[in-house]
Amino acid sequence: MKSIDLIEQKTKNVVLSVLPNITSEDLSDSSNLFSIGLDSVNAMTLVLKLQNTFGIKFVATDINAENFQSVASIVKLIDEKQR
Numbered sequence: 023m024k025s026i027d028l029i030e031q032k033t034k035n036v037v038l039s040v041l042p043n044i045t046s047e048d049l050s051d052s053s054n055l056f057s058i059g060l061d062s063v064n065a066m067t068l069v070l071k072l073q074n075t076f077g078i079k080f081v082a083t084d085i086n087a088e089n090f091q092s093v094a095s096i097v098k099l100i101d102e103k104q105r
């Protein structure tokens with residue numbers, strides 16, 4: 023499995039753990055997370071869980087709606103952080 027695929031799978035698992043009313047069938051790479059239930063409170067939970075899962079640290083400028091809009095945008099951010 024390529025590392026990007028692994029990042030994607032782990033990211034989806036974290037997103038699903040933060041959004042309990044969403045199933046993996048409801049979640050595509052391009053699903054807008056804010057339109058399917060992500061709000062400011064669980065977004066912070068998502069940020070913390072992603073940092074713990076991937077052993078990375080987001081800086082304030084990383085934490086914005088654009089970077090956390092979809093699984094694809096989160097995967098891109100994490101991939102950049104791990105380089």
